[in-house]
Amino acid sequence: MRLVVSVLLLVALAACGEPPANESTAPESGQARVVVYTSRQPYLIEPLFERYTAKTGVSVDFTSDNEASLIERLAAEGSRTQADLFMTVDAGNLWHAAERGLLQPAASDRLKQRIPATLADTDDQWYGLSVRARTIVFHPDRVDPGELSSYEDLADERWSGRLCLRTSRKVYNQSLVALLIEHHGEERAEEIVRGWVANLATNPYSSDTQTIEAVAAGQCDVAIVNSYYLGRLLAEGPDYPVELFWANQDTSGVHVNISGAGITRHAPRPDQARALLEWLASEEAQGEFAERNLEFPANPDIEPQGVVAAWGDYRADDTPLTVAGERQAQAVRLMDRAGYR
Numbered sequence: 415m416r417l418v419v420s421v422l423l424l425v426a427l428a429a430c431g432e433p434p435a436n437e438s439t440a441p442e443s444g445q446a447r448v449v450v451y452t453s454r455q456p457y458l459i460e461p462l463f464e465r466y467t468a469k470t471g472v473s474v475d476f477t478s479d480n481e482a483s484l485i486e487r488l489a490a491e492g493s494r495t496q497a498d499l500f501m502t503v504d505a506g507n508l509w510h511a512a513e514r515g516l517l518q519p520a521a522s523d524r525l526k527q528r529i530p531a532t533l534a535d536t537d538d539q540w541y542g543l544s545v546r547a548r549t550i551v552f553h554p555d556r557v558d559p560g561e562l563s564s565y566e567d568l569a570d571e572r573w574s575g576r577l578c579l580r581t582s583r584k585v586y587n588q589s590l591v592a593l594l595i596e597h598h599g600e601e602r603a604e605e606i607v608r609g610w611v612a613n614l615a616t617n618p619y620s621s622d623t624q625t626i627e628a629v630a631a632g633q634c635d636v637a638i639v640n641s642y643y644l645g646r647l648l649a650e651g652p653d654y655p656v657e658l659f660w661a662n663q664d665t666s667g668v669h670v671n672i673s674g675a676g677i678t679r680h681a682p683r684p685d686q687a688r689a690l691l692e693w694l695a696s697e698e699a700q701g702e703f704a705e706r707n708l709e710f711p712a713n714p715d716i717e718p719q720g721v722v723a724a725w726g727d728y729r730a731d732d733t734p735l736t737v738a739g740e741r742q743a744q745a746v747r748l749m750d751r752a753g754y755r
């Protein structure tokens with residue numbers, strides 16, 4: 415039944431020229447429900463939603479699409495929206511949704527107890543649910559980890575022709591550069607980014623996975639990527655020839671970002687949305703929420719597992735992630751000036 419409904423919706427959406435989306439089934443009439451718009455891949459979240467339904471009897475209906483389409487859809491639907499919760503990755507995206515007036519504060523003691531303040535919006539409009547580190551990876555045959563230290567150091571000419579990066583169009587890099595601006599000011603941050611561009615071995619890649627594969631293949635020696643992409647490659651083959659290095663442990667701490675969620679401004683069921691958000695932040699859900707995508711739990715009471723735990727403890731940059739949003743436009747302009755494509 416689920417498949418049939420999804421296929422019909424896809425056909426209907428395709429007919430309207432809408433971008434492809436995954437829609438989950440509508441609930442049986444009378445059943446309590448909560449509706450989620452999410453850019454996360456269904457396999458990462460659907461098992462958790464099913465557990466929530468089994469526990470509470472509340473059906474979780476979700477629509478998945480890319481974050482830009484979902485943000486536009488929320489804006490277009492306004493007070494007619496059926497969405498209660500907006501779930502996506504990167505504080506930059508959540509900040510953008512809040513800026514557009516599409517979210518509302520979720521003042522919840524439970525959320526505040528479970529999620530560190532630096533991983534949440536200062537106005538409670540969104541909360542991090544998992545943590546990803548954007549850090550340095552290297553080829554152990556060509557780099558001694560003793561040579562590595564920081565993002566800033568990768569601008570040094572020692573790394574000339576040895577660095578690979580993903581495109582500056584990805585929000586992950588915009589957030590990283592936003593934090594560099596916060597720490598060093600715009601002038602110094604631009605110098606660093608210019609240094610990276612000068613050190614590039616190849617044009618920037620369109621994905622983190624391609625970037626890591628370029629290190630493995632010998633096109634470059636070091637790269638900056640999100641930890642879970644390396645985690646996936648290591649899960650497929652533990653001998654994968656790329657290793658992780660925790661950047662900036664003696665200075666700012668490694669740049670972390672989040673996946674997270676916020677209650678929509680016009681949520682028809684804001685109480686259901688808050689209850690689901692609180693559950694996703696709870697001990698019961700946090701381990702699985704992080705583990706499915708090889709991320710770190712946002713709730714510090716929960717220990718990471720598997721390949722992620724093997725990377726050991728790290729010190730994270732504890733600058734509030736709202737900065738990633740506030741300085742995003744500045745970061746985009748800076749990368750453009752520095753010739754980072």
Ligand code: FE
Binds near residue numbers: 503640
């Ligand atoms: Fe990603």
